[in-house]
Amino acid sequence: MxxxxxxxxxxxxxxxxxxxxxxxxxxxxxxxxxxxxxxxxxxxxxxxxxxxxxxxxxxxxxxxxxxxxxxxxxxxxxxxxxxxxxxxxxxxxxxxxxxxxxxxxTMESIGKLLDSKLQVSFASFMSEFRSNFQNDVKKLVRSEMTAVIDEVKNDFCTSIEFISEEQTSLKAQLEEKCKTIKTLQSNNISLQRDINTLNNRIANIDKLSRSCNVEIQAVPESRSENLVSIFKKLCSVIKVPMEDMHVQACRRVAKMDNSSKRPRNILVTLCNPRLRDTILSSTARYNRAQPDAPLNSSHLGFQGESSRIYVAEHLSPECKILHKRTREAAKDKQYKYVWVKYGRIYVRRDDQSGAILIKNELSLSKL
Incomplete structure (x- = not known):
């Protein structure tokens, strides 16, 4: 064709x-x-x-x-x-x-035309795309954040409610415990007051039960000893008449300190407190009358080296400990006199000073 x-x-x-x-x-x-x-x-x-x-x-x-x-x-x-x-x-x-x-x-003109068209269209497309993308991202983020915030809010509210309930419960328990503590404190004060009262009563009863006792210290021990004869010999030395009927009991008592090498004390229970006071006062007069030769073991017929013999009131273990600490404190602080009378401990710095009653450790700290 x-x-x-x-x-x-x-x-x-x-x-x-x-x-x-x-x-x-x-x-x-x-x-x-x-x-x-x-x-x-x-x-x-x-x-x-x-x-x-x-x-x-x-x-x-x-x-x-x-x-x-x-x-x-x-x-x-x-x-x-x-x-x-x-x-x-x-x-x-x-x-x-x-x-x-x-x-x-031509292809060049078509390319230029397409480039110009595409450049305008692409710029418009990118602008619209950015705007839409930003809006979509904002919506997505807002949606996700809203969901997360709601979840966190719900969890927070739940936690706050739980903590509030626990706080209310703890507050109620604390108030109850405070009431209990106040009640216990009040009871403790009352019980402490009662204990002090009972201790005083026990001390008075204990002192009364010891009011007829005389404690003789540092008397040498022997297996064949006759404690009643030894006590009578002591009474004859200090010029206090003593009959068997006046002595209700006479025995040695256990040591408070087993490591001590001193002989066990002799505890004599007399018929009445007046006789005990007579023996204590007569012993004190005898020692004052013979300061160079106070009452010792040779006066009671013990052979060998003589040792000083002490006649004192029968004190409770607590009072003996306080008496010992009082003698130590008086020596450190240069107090001249320490003595016990009717179960009470006294100290005096010198002949011109007044007597100080030692009731407890607090009294010693004030010397």
Whole structure:
């Protein structure tokens, strides 16, 4: 078949066929490059209308007398982008142009057009995309944060309620414990007062029970000893008459300190306190009358080296400990006199000073 433009034989497949008149044209005659031809789709090729038929159609519709070979004739509405027109010149060669009175369409011009269109569209698309993306991110973050905040809020409220309940319970328990403590403190004060009262009563009873006793210290021990005879001998030395009926009991008592090498004390229970006081006062007078030879073991008939013998009231263990500590404190602080009378301990610094009653350890600290 021959080309309608150049009348030469069409030997290649690069040709366009009009759907109206079935005329065939070389792509070169239509000024279409091979690359442009390859980019044309099959639908476009099937619906293509040659410039002559297209010009006739335009004249029929528009009733114009525009010559085919003098002006650019547009393709049908199904062309590439709606603006590509095609025409044939007087020499029989066609040209593909961009609209009326424009430069010929090339790949460079199409690229520039696409770049400009895409640049504007892409900038608008990116702006809209950023805005939408930011809004979506804000909504997503707000939604997630709201959910997390609500969860934390619920957990916090639950914890606060639990803590509040526990605090209320602890407060009630604390108030109850405070009441109990106050009650116990009051009871403790009352019990302490009662204990002090009972201790005083016990001390008085203990003192009363010892009011008839005399304790003789540092008397040498022997297996065959007769304690009553020894006591009578002592009474004869200090000039106090003593009968067997006056002595209710006479025995040695255990040591408070087992490591002590002193003999065990002799405890004598008399018939009445007045006799005990007589023996104590007579012993004191005897020792004052003979300061160079006070009462000792030789006066009671013991052979060998003599040792000092002491006659004292029968004190309780607590009172004995306090008496010992009083003697030590008096020695350190240079008090001249320490004595016991009726179960009470006294000290005096010198002959001109007054007597001080030692009731307890606190009294010693005030010396």
């Amino acid at each position: 021959n080309c309608e433009a150049c009348r030469s034989v069409i030997s290649s497949e690069s040709a366009m066929k009009c759907k109206l008149c079935s005329s065939i044209y070389h792509c070169q005659c239509l000024n279409i490059s091979k690359a442009q031809f390859s980019s044309l789709g099959s639908e476009y090729r099937a619906s293509w209308v040659c410039p002559s038929c297209h010009n006739i159609t335009r004249r029929t519709k528009s009733n114009t007398n525009t010559p085919v070979k003098q002006h650019l004739v547009p393709l049908n509405a199904g062309d590439i982008d709606g603006s590509i027109n095609m025409s044939l010149d007087n020499s029989g060669h066609g040209s593909l142009r961009m609209g009326p009175e424009t430069e010929p369409v």
